[in-house]
Amino acid sequence: MIKVAVDAMGGDNAPGEIVKGVVDAVSHREDIQVLLVGKEEAVKKELSRYTYPKKQVLLIPASEVIETEEPPVNAVRRKKDSSIVVGMNLVKSGEADAFVSAGSSGAILVGGQVIVGRLKGVERPPFGALIPTEKGVSLLLDSGANVDARPSHLVQFARMGSIYMEHVIGIARPRVGIVNIGAEEEKGNALVKETFPLLKECSDINFTGSIEAREIPHGGADVIVCEAFTGNVILKLYEGTGATLISMVKKGMMGSLRSKVGALLVKPALKETLKAFDASRYGGAPLLGLKGLVVKTHGSASAREVSNSIIQCVTFKEQKINEKIRESLEAKE
Amino acid sequence: MIKVAVDAMGGDNAPGEIVKGVVDAVSHREDIQVLLVGKEEAVKKELSRYTYPKKQVLLIPASEVIETEEPPVNAVRRKKDSSIVVGMNLVKSGEADAFVSAGSSGAILVGGQVIVGRLKGVERPPFGALIPTEKGVSLLLDSGANVDARPSHLVQFARMGSIYMEHVIGIARPRVGIVNIGAEEEKGNALVKETFPLLKECSDINFTGSIEAREIPHGGADVIVCEAFTGNVILKLYEGTGATLISMVKKGMMGSLRSKVGALLVKPALKETLKAFDASRYGGAPLLGLKGLVVKTHGSASAREVSNSIIQCVTFKEQKINEKIRESLEAKE
Numbered sequence A, B: 001m002i003k004v005a006v007d008a009m010g011g012d013n014a015p016g017e018i019v020k021g022v023v024d025a026v027s028h029r030e031d032i033q034v035l036l037v038g039k040e041e042a043v044k045k046e047l048s049r050y051t052y053p054k055k056q057v058l059l060i061p062a063s064e065v066i067e068t069e070e071p072p073v074n075a076v077r078r079k080k081d082s083s084i085v086v087g088m089n090l091v092k093s094g095e096a097d098a099f100v101s102a103g104s105s106g107a108i109l110v111g112g113q114v115i116v117g118r119l120k121g122v123e124r125p126p127f128g129a130l131i132p133t134e135k136g137v138s139l140l141l142d143s144g145a146n147v148d149a150r151p152s153h154l155v156q157f158a159r160m161g162s163i164y165m166e167h168v169i170g171i172a173r174p175r176v177g178i179v180n181i182g183a184e185e186e187k188g189n190a191l192v193k194e195t196f197p198l199l200k201e202c203s204d205i206n207f208t209g210s211i212e213a214r215e216i217p218h219g220g221a222d223v224i225v226c227e228a229f230t231g232n233v234i235l236k237l238y239e240g241t242g243a244t245l246i247s248m249v250k251k252g253m254m255g256s257l258r259s260k261v262g263a264l265l266v267k268p269a270l271k272e273t274l275k276a277f278d279a280s281r282y283g284g285a286p287l288l289g290l291k292g293l294v295v296k297t298h299g300s301a302s303a304r305e306v307s308n309s310i311i312q313c314v315t316f317k318e319q320k321i322n323e324k325i326r327e328s329l330e331a332k333e
Helices: A015-029 A040-047 A072-078 A081-090 A105-116 A152-171 A190-201 A230-255 A257-278 A303-318 A321-330 B016-029 B040-047 B072-077 B085-090 B105-116 B151-169 B190-201 B228-253 B255-275 B304-318 B321-332
Strands: A003-006 A030-037 A057-061 A098-101 A128-134 A137-141 A175-180 A206-212 A223-225 A291-298 B001-009 B032-038 B056-061 B096-103 B128-132 B137-141 B175-180 B205-213 B223-225 B293-296
Touching: A003 A015, A003 A081, A003 A128, A003 A303, A003 B001, A015 A030, A015 A040, A015 A057, A015 A303, A030 A040, A030 A303, A040 A057, A040 B137, A057 A081, A081 A098, A081 A105, A081 B105, A081 B151, A081 B228, A098 A303, A105 B228, A128 A152, A128 A230, A137 A152, A137 A230, A152 A190, A152 A223, A152 A303, A152 A321, A152 B228, A152 B304, A190 A206, A190 B223, A206 B175, A230 B032, A230 B228, A230 B255, A257 B255, A291 A303, A291 B255, B001 B016, B001 B085, B001 B137, B001 B293, B001 B304, B016 B040, B016 B056, B016 B304, B032 B040, B032 B304, B040 B056, B056 B085, B072 B105, B085 B096, B085 B105, B085 B293, B096 B304, B137 B228, B151 B175, B151 B190, B151 B223, B151 B228, B151 B321, B175 B228, B190 B205, B190 B304, B228 B255, B293 B304
Parallel strands: A003 A030, A003 A098, A030 A057, A098 A291, A137 A223, A175 A206, A175 A223, B001 B032, B001 B096, B032 B056, B096 B293, B137 B223, B175 B205, B175 B223
Antiparallel strands: A128 A137, B128 B137
16 A cells, blocks of 8 residues: 555645545555645545545645745745645655645755655755657656756756656666757757766766757657756746647637538547647656655646646555665765 | 848758748849859759849859858858858948858857957847747747856847847837746746846836746747757747647547548648748848848758748848847947
C-alpha cells in the first residue's frame, strides 16, 4: 500500500477537483491510500458527494491555506497548520510516501527543501515536467525551481532526469539534450557553453548534445535540460501555443455550414489526436532530489490530472527512484 | 524608389526561392529596385526563368558565400567578396537603403555592426521578429542577437521595438511586456528583476509589466522584450509547436473514412485559420539600431517570405524608423 498525502486546498479548483481526483484514484487503484490534507468541513462536504472505498481516504485536518501570492519562505515558516506544511511533514515523518499539491510552486519548493529535505549530494532540486511530443513524452527540467542555476546543477538535473525517464517512464538509455539556440557546441549563452563539456564527460548519461526549441515537440530528446527561467518559458509557451491553436482551429471550423458539417465528421479523430498532446494525462511535475516524493500539479489541475499525479507516485516509489538518485550522485563524488 | 540589396546566396533554398521572391516583389511594387547580390552565373540562370520589369532588378556580382557553420567574425573579415559583405557595403555607401538576407545570422549580426555600423547611442542591435498571435502580430526582441544581454540593453530593445510597432505596423502606444515566469514584479531571474524597475521608469514607453510565455500566443503584449537566448527559444518553439500540431491534426484526420470526408469539408476554413498563424507573411526580422536597414529572413525562407521581407523595407524607410530610434535614444542621454 502506497500512502499519498494530497493537498486538498491547493490550486484554482480546490477542493472540488482535488477531491474528485482523489476519489477517482482510489476507485481505480486498491494499492493507494490517500491522506487528504485540508479544511475539515470543506473537504468532508466534497467527499460526501461520492461513493468510494472509505478505508483508502483519510482526512487530515489543516486549518490554514498558503496563497499563491504569499512570499513562500515566510508563508512556510508561519503557517504551520497549512495544508502544504502539514502534508510535507507527513512525508518527513514517513507517514506518507509522497505529497501531491496544486498549490503555490514557491511554497512547495521551499517546503520540499526545508521540511522534506534534500538527498545527500543534491545541490538544487529541480521540477521535472512531463511534456507530450509527437513521439510520446519528454521530461523537461528544471521547469520552474531554480532560475539562474549553475553548470553543476544542470549536470545533476541531467542525471536525475535520466533515472526518472528510465525507471518511471520506461525509456532505456534516455537521450539527454541541453536547450540551446543552435546545434553547434560553440553556440549558446555563458551557462550552456560551460555546461556542454561537463555533460559530454558524463559516461553515465546518454548526452546527445544541444536541442533547439523547435525540436522539442518532435521529441528530439527524452530528457531536456535547462535552467528554470528557460524551462518555465518553454513549459508555459508549449501549453499556451497548443491551447491557442486548438481554439483557433475549432473557431475556424465554425465559420461556414460546409465546415461545420466537416467539423462533426472530424471531431472524434481530432479529439484522439489532441488527447495525445494533452499534458494533463501525465500528471504533475515531481520535485526531484528530495528525501521523499513531492509532486506539483498545475494550479488549474483537473480531477484527471490530480488522479494521474497520485497514481504516478506508485511507480516512483516502487522503482525506488530516490535511492537510485542518491546512488548515482554518490558515485560521482 | 527604394533600393533593396538582396543576398541571392543565403539560406537553404538559395538562389531559387530568393530570386523567385525578388521577382514577385518587383512585379507587385513599382517603387522597389532590387540589387541582387550573388554568383553571377547561378543568379542569371534563375532570373532567366521569369518575366519581370528588368529595370527593377540589378545584378551585383559576389564570388563568395559565407556558410552558416563558419565562425562569423572571421568569415566577414576574410570573405570580402561574399554576398553578405558586398550587400552590407551597398547599405554603408548609401547605394542601397536596405539589405535582406536568409544567410548566416552570425555573419549578418557581425556585418551589420562592423560594416553598416550602429546608430549613435545604440549599445546592442537586437533582432526583432514578428510573430503571429490570436489578435494579430507581436514583435519579439531580442530574438537572436545578444545572449547574456544586460538590463540597459533590454530597455533599449523596448524603446526600439515600440517605435517599430507604432510606425511600421501601425499600433498606437504599443504595450511593452518583459518575458517573465510569473506576473508579479518580484518574480524572475536576476536580469528581469533588474530590468523591471528600469522599464517602469520609462515615460516614453507603454510598459505593462511581465508577460508569461503562455500569454504570448494570445497577444498579451505588442512588444515582447527578453535577452536573445530566451527570445530565440520562444521563436523556435513557437514555430515548432505550431508545425507539429498542424501536422498531427492533418494526420489525425486521415485516420478514418469518416474523418477524411470531414477533412475535405473543413479544409478551406482550416487553411484560412492557419494562414493567420503563419509567420512568413510578416517577412523577416530586422536588426534594429543600425545606420541602415538589415533584415534577416529564415534560413528556410520561401519566395513569399523573401518577397514580404523586401516589401517591409519600404515602410521602414518611409517612416524614417532609424531617425526616430536615434532621436529617442539621444533624448535619453
